Amino acid sequence: MDYVTRLWVGVNIRNLFKENVATFHYINKDGDVEMAKGLDIGTMNIICAEKEGEDVVFMQQRNAFMELESSDLTKTMLDTSKVLYVEEDGGISLLGEDAFRFATIFEKEAKRPMKRGIICSDEKNAIPMMKLIVERVLGTPKGQKEVLYISSPADPVDLDINVLYHRKTMEALAKKMKYDTHVIDEGLAVIYSELADYNFTGLGVSVGAGLTNVTLAYLATPLMSFSIGKGGDWIDEQVSKTTGLPKEHVCATKEQAGSTLGTTDVDFGSVKGALTVYYDALITYIIKNLDRRLAQIAPPKVSFPVAVAGGSSIPKGFFDLFEKKLRETKLKIEIPTMIRAKDPLHSVARGCLIAARTQEAAGKRATTAATAITTQKKTQGKTKTTGKKK
Amino acid sequence: MGSEMHKDQIIVNDDASSSGIIHRGVLSYYLGSVFFMAGIALLAMGVAFIMIFKIHYTSLPEEILLTAVFMGVGITLILTGINLMMKQTKYGYGIVGGSAFMSLSALSLFVYAYPHKWYYPFISYVFSLFVAGFLVLMGNAFANVTLKMIGNRFESVVGKEEKAEVKIYTDEEIERDIEEATRKSVDAAIDKLDFTLADAKDLTLGASCTKVRGNIVRVKDDMDEARILKITRNPAETDKWGSIGIDKVSMQLSNALENQPSIEKDRLVEITKDFERKIKGIVDLVKSK
Numbered sequence: 247m248d249y250v251t252r253l254w255v256g257v258n259i260r261n262l263f264k265e266n267v268a269t270f271h272y273i274n275k276d277g278d279v280e281m282a283k284g285l286d287i288g289t290m291n292i293i294c295a296e297k298e299g300e301d302v303v304f305m306q307q308r309n310a311f312m313e314l315e316s317s318d319l320t321k322t323m324l325d326t327s328k329v330l331y332v333e334e335d336g337g338i339s340l341l342g343e344d345a346f347r348f349a350t351i352f353e354k355e356a357k358r359p360m361k362r363g364i365i366c367s368d369e370k371n372a373i374p375m376m377k378l379i380v381e382r383v384l385g386t387p388k389g390q391k392e393v394l395y396i397s398s399p400a401d402p403v404d405l406d407i408n409v410l411y412h413r414k415t416m417e418a419l420a421k422k423m424k425y426d427t428h429v430i431d432e433g434l435a436v437i438y439s440e441l442a443d444y445n446f447t448g449l450g451v452s453v454g455a456g457l458t459n460v461t462l463a464y465l466a467t468p469l470m471s472f473s474i475g476k477g478g479d480w481i482d483e484q485v486s487k488t489t490g491l492p493k494e495h496v497c498a499t500k501e502q503a504g505s506t507l508g509t510t511d512v513d514f515g516s517v518k519g520a521l522t523v524y525y526d527a528l529i530t531y532i533i534k535n536l537d538r539r540l541a542q543i544a545p546p547k548v549s550f551p552v553a554v555a556g557g558s559s560i561p562k563g564f565f566d567l568f569e570k571k572l573r574e575t576k577l578k579i580e581i582p583t584m585i586r587a588k589d590p591l592h593s594v595a596r597g598c599l600i601a602a603r604t605q606e607a608a609g610k611r612a613t614t615a616a617t618a619i620t621t622q623k624k625t626q627g628k629t630k631t632t633g634k635k636k
Numbered sequence: 637m638g639s640e641m642h643k644d645q646i647i648v649n650d651d652a653s654s655s656g657i658i659h660r661g662v663l664s665y666y667l668g669s670v671f672f673m674a675g676i677a678l679l680a681m682g683v684a685f686i687m688i689f690k691i692h693y694t695s696l697p698e699e700i701l702l703t704a705v706f707m708g709v710g711i712t713l714i715l716t717g718i719n720l721m722m723k724q725t726k727y728g729y730g731i732v733g734g735s736a737f738m739s740l741s742a743l744s745l746f747v748y749a750y751p752h753k754w755y756y757p758f759i760s761y762v763f764s765l766f767v768a769g770f771l772v773l774m775g776n777a778f779a780n781v782t783l784k785m786i787g788n789r790f791e792s793v794v795g796k797e798e799k800a801e802v803k804i805y806t807d808e809e810i811e812r813d814i815e816e817a818t819r820k821s822v823d824a825a826i827d828k829l830d831f832t833l834a835d836a837k838d839l840t841l842g843a844s845c846t847k848v849r850g851n852i853v854r855v856k857d858d859m860d861e862a863r864i865l866k867i868t869r870n871p872a873e874t875d876k877w878g879s880i881g882i883d884k885v886s887m888q889l890s891n892a893l894e895n896q897p898s899i900e901k902d903r904l905v906e907i908t909k910d911f912e913r914k915i916k917g918i919v920d921l922v923k924s925k
Contacts, residue, residue, distance in 0.1 A: 302857040307850040331842040383850050414826045442861040445868050445921055466868045603862035
């Protein structure tokens with residue numbers, strides 16, 4: 247298939263997916279525009295969550311880009327089909343989901359600006375591409391200093407990397423967009439999203455593509471937070487090496503609805519069998535590191551329910567396997583119950599939005615109190631003045 | 637340790653671990669307590685004698701003598717006991733002893749002279765002697781209390797050996813402090829940076845960049861967690877029971893339950909119970925905090 251034909255095919259496949267863009271801002275009963283957003287910046291997906299009326303709207307883009315040769319025909323076809331792209335130095339970079347789709351057609355690998363949960367140092371275009379994707383997903387602020395909470399991984403315990411630069415870069419990106427930006431741990435975001443019934447006391451586990459984040463919190467205060475350098479991407483790599491299949495194929499099999507982990511009847515050399523083995527290894531690794539970290543702290547003597555979220559926890563059987571292995575391990579904390587996130591992919595973004603809305607409410611309360619004091623002072627001043635005249 | 641202290645120094649800080657108290661020993665407290673109790677007892681008996689004998693100017697000399705001695709000795713012992721319970725200045729014990737001796741001497745002279753030789757100016761001398769002893773005891777007690785109050789506001793004056801409080805830091809504490817200091821320093825340094833993208837101006841955006849934001853998923857979600865998080869973080873800011881807001885909501889819920897058909901009512905009852913359970917949990921949490 248030649249270049250133009252491939253492009254035509256890609257564009258038409260792209261058009262099969264409907265687009266619906268929300269453009270209005272919700273105004274609540276008090277007449278204020280609801281201003282707060284949560285942003286999950288993940289290795290695989292960048293997801294923004296915002297409240298619109300009774301709904302929460304999640305805006306998602308793949309955190310990827312793909313380079314194509316630039317020509318007028320290419321640009322025309324891409325513009326007609328509303329494909330997200332940018333042009334620079336005679337080349338075109340497709341952004342987001344489209345990058346993945348076109349990568350398959352052009353038999354190329356989509357480039358990922360992030361690796362293992364942080365900005366990829368090998369990719370020189372990582373930050374400009376991420377900036378573009380984040381700008382698309384986040385949109386413009388609804389008002390001055392709209393509150394935004396972005397997720398950040400914790401420092402990994404098994405890798406020699408520090409997330410500080412990544413965290414500060416993402417924070418700076420969002421601040422440049424005129425958001426009042428705050429950063430929150432991914433694990434803590436999961437706790438905010440899933441453990442409200444337990445007063446935000448428990449263990450939040452976010453199994454992502456690049457990293458797995460774990461946070462232990464007591465009444466919304468984090469006691470311990472760490473990450474490990476293994477996630478969905480690690481599983482894809484290992485299964486791909488083992489079976490000889492491309493990573494995209496493995497990823498597609500993994501994300502298939504109906505794909506079940508933990509089944510005992512598998513064919514030799516099958517992807518499902520390899521996936522089960524490596525998921526088992528990942529879960530064991532997570533729990534071992536958790537056990538080691540818990541031994542280093544003195545948590546309060548209360549029960550800590552466990553909430554599991556993250557895109558890599560979606561496959562059927564993952565949660566049951568995780569629960570089984572966790573119960574078998576005698577951890578330092580008491581675990582009364584385990585909770586599977588209702589929407590594992592969006593849980594972190596939802597948790598960030600919850601934190602942002604809480605911050606927004608606190609800010610409004612402070613503003614109202616300050617306004618009331620100022621009004622009171624003005625009233626007292628007028629009364630005094632009146633008194634003097636008499 | 638007390639003998640090593642400089643003679644000119646006054647101990648102004650009544651620290652339990654100071655060498656002064658250790659040097660004084662417990663005996664002075666026992667003596668002080670005994671004198672005080674004895675003094676109270678004698679004074680009480682003297683007062684009792686006044687009432688029993690109905691002392692007046694025509695009372696028997698023996699009765700007057702007995703009453704006066706009991707009361708005089710009682711007062712002297714009380715004041716001596718109080719002085720012994722306090723930390724004394726350099727010549728404090730001498731002053732206490734001397735003044736107690738003066739009072740008791742006066743009482744002895746009284747016993748010797750009364751009633752046959754009890755004339756002026758001898759009465760004046762005896763009385764003056766007793767009053768002098770009494771006043772010195774009182775004054776010494778007052779002075780020591782004042783010194784103690786002043787001394788508590790200043791650092792203790794210690795001898796040549798300085799008391800050094802040594803705090804031992806564990807390795808974990810040191811590591812944590814270093815990490816915290818490093819993190820703060822790095823945060824401050826990064827906050828000063830002004831990030832810019834050097835290549836931004838070379839990019840040409842596609843036509844869809846201003847229109848397409850991404851894949852949208854819309855979910856019905858009341859996001860009550862934000863309210864609960866606010867309460868968890870700031871429990872003092874919860875509404876009080878009986879406040880207007882909660883009463884209004886309760887009335888609305890009650891009306892809704894009455895007006896709903898039976899099937900929906902059961903569901904509403906379930907929701908109400910769930911809501912009450914959550915509120916109860918939050919109130920218990922607030923009370924415990």
